[in-house]
Amino acid sequence: MAPQQDRSTWADDKLVKDAQTGDTAAFEELVVRHRDKIFARAFSMMRNEEEAIDLSQEAWVKAWQRLQQFQRESTFVTWMTRIVINLCLDQLRKQKRHRAESIEQMEEESGGVERQMPTVTVNPTEGLERRELRQRIDRALAQLSMEHRTVLILHEFEELEYKEIAKRMECSIGTVMSRLFYARRRMANLMASYKKEELS
Amino acid sequence: MNQDLQLKLQAYFDGELSEREARRVADWIEGNQEAQALLAELRLTTSALAGGELERTLPESREFFWSKIQREISHVERLEDRSRRSTLPGWSRLVAPLAGAVTVLSLGFMLFKLYQPVVQDPYSSHLAEVETPSEHFGAYSFRSQTGNMFVVWFYDRSPDAVSQSESIDDLLPQ
Numbered sequence: 001m002a003p004q005q006d007r008s009t010w011a012d013d014k015l016v017k018d019a020q021t022g023d024t025a026a027f028e029e030l031v032v033r034h035r036d037k038i039f040a041r042a043f044s045m046m047r048n049e050e051e052a053i054d055l056s057q058e059a060w061v062k063a064w065q066r067l068q069q070f071q072r073e074s075t076f077v078t079w080m081t082r083i084v085i086n087l088c089l090d091q092l093r094k095q096k097r098h099r100a101e102s103i104e105q106m107e108e109e110s111g112g113v114e115r116q117m118p119t120v121t122v123n124p125t126e127g128l129e130r131r132e133l134r135q136r137i138d139r140a141l142a143q144l145s146m147e148h149r150t151v152l153i154l155h156e157f158e159e160l161e162y163k164e165i166a167k168r169m170e171c172s173i174g175t176v177m178s179r180l181f182y183a184r185r186r187m188a189n190l191m192a193s194y195k196k197e198e199l200s
Numbered sequence: 201m202n203q204d205l206q207l208k209l210q211a212y213f214d215g216e217l218s219e220r221e222a223r224r225v226a227d228w229i230e231g232n233q234e235a236q237a238l239l240a241e242l243r244l245t246t247s248a249l250a251g252g253e254l255e256r257t258l259p260e261s262r263e264f265f266w267s268k269i270q271r272e273i274s275h276v277e278r279l280e281d282r283s284r285r286s287t288l289p290g291w292s293r294l295v296a297p298l299a300g301a302v303t304v305l306s307l308g309f310m311l312f313k314l315y316q317p318v319v320q321d322p323y324s325s326h327l328a329e330v331e332t333p334s335e336h337f338g339a340y341s342f343r344s345q346t347g348n349m350f351v352v353w354f355y356d357r358s359p360d361a362v363s364q365s366e367s368i369d370d371l372l373p374q
Contacts, residue, residue, distance in 0.1 A: 024273075028266050035265060039258040053260065061272045119237045125248040138254040155214075156249040162216055177207045184210075188245045 012076045020067050027067075031060055034077050038084050044153055045088040047142055055091060059084035085158065089168055092146055117189050124191035140190040148183035155180055201234050209235055213242050 007015060007029040015033075018026035038059060042052035062083055063070075070079055125133050141149050147169075154165045162180075166173045201209075211217050212225040229235045258265060342351040 024270065028270075031266055031269060032262055035258050035262075036256060040253055040256040043256055044253050049259065053258065056258065057265070057268055057272070060269045061276065064269075064273050065276065119234075120241045120244060121237065123244055123248075125244075125251065130251060133248065133251040134254040137249060137251060152249075153253075156246065157253060162211075162214070174207075177210065178203070181207055181210050184242060184245045187249070188241050191245075191248060 013072070016067070016070060016072075016076050019064075020070075027064060030076065034080060035060075037077060038080055041081055041153075041157075042084050042088055044138070044141060044157075045085065045150060046091065047149075051091065055087045056084060059087055062087070081158070085154070086168070089150070092150065093170070096146070117185050120188040120192045122192065122195075124188065124195045136191055136194050137187075139194065140187050143190055144183055144186060148179050148186065151176055151179040152183040152187065201232075201238070205235070206238065209238055210242060213239060213246075 007026060010029070012030065012033070015026045015030050019030065035056065039052055039056045042055045042059070043049065046052050046055065059080065063080055070076065125136070128136065141152070144152065150169060151165060154160045154168065160168070162173050162176050166176045169176065208225055209229065212222055217225060229239060338355050340353040340355070342353060
């Protein structure tokens with residue numbers, strides 16, 4: 001029996017090329033390599049571990065089905081991330097239909113609240129190590145409503161333009177802008193308050 | 201600062217404005233302290249978020265997670281295979297419905313003929329020569345269904361008599 005190849009050192013491009021010919025072992029290596037990142041993105045959006053696992057799994061299956069469409073216009077992991085984000089957006093839309101909004105969310109949606117927030121002037125992340133910073137970002141993200149968190153992730157982490165975000169979230173560019181503005185101001189104030197907690 | 205100006209400032213920061221609009225906003229920011237403070241805050245927030253998402257580990261073993269994906273891929277491929285095999289070639293998809301239509305039409309036609317009331321040409325006749333034993337006269341029978349009558353016509357068989365008679369056709373209603 002031929003020895004199994006060690007694909008752990010192969011570049012993503014090579015693995016993708018092999019997987020596109022039907023090589024499931026190559027695809028498995030891609031899954032192993034990037035599953036945590038895809039899961040992390042799904043979790044950031046859904047804030048629920050079980051949902052994030054299910055959506056990541058679904059994203060990998062979809063990627064296998066659409067592998068022939070991957071034309072290397074972006075990296076494989078960027079392409080995968082977009083797949084899982086779209087699945088998360090679909091899921092969030094389904095959930096929104098059944099979810100009652102809290103008063104806070106309604107205030108956020110109606111706008112104007114962000115104008116009452118004081119302007120943050122001190123860098124709330126100064127002196128923080130990378131892991132601590134990411135923990136604070138994650139803690140603050142969890143405080144945002146689903147819509148504000150989504151627009152922030154799509155803009156700041158995915159680096160999408162307003163137009164693209166509006167298309168994916170099925171809303172107007174104006175809505176994207178006001179949600180993004182609110183989300184940023186809220187993040188700044190939350191992180192400033194965490195720093196105050198730390199110092200007190 | 202109203203919301204429109206705030207959003208314009210944000211759009212300027214994100215590079216979403218046209219060159220002309222960006223220049224106008226830049227000039228406005230230069231002379232406005234509140235705008236400068238807000239812009240500084242946006243910069244701080246963006247640079248903090250550049251630190252990225254919290255790294256997370258998927259809480260399932262490599263083998264278990266992969267086995268679920270593999271199972272789902274096999275399932276999806278089986279479904280696709282099944283749907284490919286059951287799809288007939290393009291032209292043959294027309295044969296079944298056509299054959300069915302032809303069968304139905306044929307049956308309908310047969311039933312129609314079977315139960316169709318006999319409609320006779322009003323002038324249809326069943327003219328038949330009746331065999332008579334006599335050499336002196338002959339007989340023709342004439343039956344008309346629509347007229348609901350049966351006529352027997354006796355005629356003189358002698359050579360002289362036949363040549364003078366009208367033809368049977370002439371006797372038929374025109």
